[in-house]
Amino acid sequence: MTAEPGTRVLKAAADAIGAAARSLAAGGLVAFSTETVYGLGADATNGEAVARLYAAKGRPRFNPLISHVTDLAAAERLAVFNSAARRLAEAFWSGPLTLVLPKTPDCGVSDLALAGLDTIAIRVPRHPVARDLLAAFGKPVVAPSANRSGHVSPTDAAHVLADLRGRIDLIVDGGPCAVGVESTIVSLAGAPTLLRPGGLPREDIERVLGAKLVDVPASKVPQAPGMLASHYAPKAQVRLNADAAQAGEVLLGFGPQAPAGTLNLSARGDLVEAAANLFSHLRALDRQGAGTIAVMKVPRHGLGEAINDRLRRAAAPRPGQQI
Numbered sequence: 001m002t003a004e005p006g007t008r009v010l011k012a013a014a015d016a017i018g019a020a021a022r023s024l025a026a027g028g029l030v031a032f033s034t035e036t037v038y039g040l041g042a043d044a045t046n047g048e049a050v051a052r053l054y055a056a057k058g059r060p061r062f063n064p065l066i067s068h069v070t071d072l073a074a075a076e077r078l079a080v081f082n083s084a085a086r087r088l089a090e091a092f093w094s095g096p097l098t099l100v101l102p103k104t105p106d107c108g109v110s111d112l113a114l115a116g117l118d119t120i121a122i123r124v125p126r127h128p129v130a131r132d133l134l135a136a137f138g139k140p141v142v143a144p145s146a147n148r149s150g151h152v153s154p155t156d157a158a159h160v161l162a163d164l165r166g167r168i169d170l171i172v173d174g175g176p177c178a179v180g181v182e183s184t185i186v187s188l189a190g191a192p193t194l195l196r197p198g199g200l201p202r203e204d205i206e207r208v209l210g211a212k213l214v215d216v217p218a219s220k221v222p223q224a225p226g227m228l229a230s231h232y233a234p235k236a237q238v239r240l241n242a243d244a245a246q247a248g249e250v251l252l253g254f255g256p257q258a259p260a261g262t263l264n265l266s267a268r269g270d271l272v273e274a275a276a277n278l279f280s281h282l283r284a285l286d287r288q289g290a291g292t293i294a295v296m297k298v299p300r301h302g303l304g305e306a307i308n309d310r311l312r313r314a315a316a317p318r319p320g321q322q323i
């Protein structure tokens with residue numbers, strides 16, 4: 001892989017983690033692997049670094065970012081945990097769950113990263129590259145997905161480079177992401193609410209809470225850009241619940257019933273494998289120049305909720321200008 005001047009790509013190793021931590025400390029932008037998707041990291045306490053991060057992504061200014069920390073103790077310095085929040089953190093951290101909680105008065109995360117809200121989104125990633133980087137840096141790192149705003153999230157270092165080459169300082173290449181869709185976001189600032197389905201199935205969270213999660217009413221103003229109707233969009237048009245490709249379409253399969261030779265999210269019908277393949281398969285079909293991607297039906301349980309959510313947004317009518 002060759003990088004343009006200005007964006008270094010380093011294979012994950014001790015020297016790469018050290019270089020990445022130094023870059024963050026100097027206000028730099030560092031993409032790194034997490035178990036969900038690649039994140040674009042900046043020092044959460046450095047407002048200028050956060051401003052550069054928004055500019056690199058082309059992200060609308062007022063969308064808040066997730067603060068990534070090493071463990072629950074570090075998270076408790078940033079946010080006020082109630083007993084439900086602590087139960088979820090103990091059950092699922094480290095892992096693909098983001099909690100939205102009231103922030104502490106002296107949390108130190110820049111107001112720009114919080115978009116002026118009095119709540120904060122926190123995640124403790126599981127991937128060793130993310131964990132090592134957070135430990136080496138020693139402060140919270142804000143990290144949206146490392147793609148241009150509105151594009152499909154990156155699940156390997158080549159995807160990051162395709163979107164952000166020359167716009168960021170460093171990419172730590174930790175290989176492909178195991179989960180493949182972003183973290184599940186749950187707000188516990190009020191009644192436990194599912195803000196974004198993601199890499200941790202709703203059913204697992206509800207089991208630990210002992211209660212159903214509230215869904216965000218469709219009428220509500222989006223609290224997260226991932227909730228905008230058209231988001232996670234490939235270049236091609238997307239048609240859902242297809243049985244077969246029509247003229248001018250290319251089929252994205254799911255399960256053993258897909259025709260032989262079709263790119264398949266999971267030939268054995270496994271939702272975990274399908275989530276891990278989702279964004280890279282959409283990018284691969286885009287690279288083939290597909291006009292329309294026809295996607296076979298994916299069941300809705302478990303990780304199927306997040307997969308169907310991303311596919312629905314990819315298929316939604318596009319605004320004239322991508323956000």
Ligand code: TXA
Pocket residue numbers: 034036037038039040063064065066098100117119120121123143144145146181182183185195223224225226227
């Ligand atoms: O898996 C992930 O969560 C990845 C990896 C890199 O950790 N990150 C990620 O970040 O998906 P991003 O910025 O693409 O999505 C974070 C979402 C945004 O939609 C944002 O609006 C929402 O979290 N968010 C952040 N703070 C929030 C808050 N206080 N209240 C509600 N939503 C919030």
Ligand code: MG
Pocket residue numbers: 144145153226
């Ligand atoms: Mg994103």
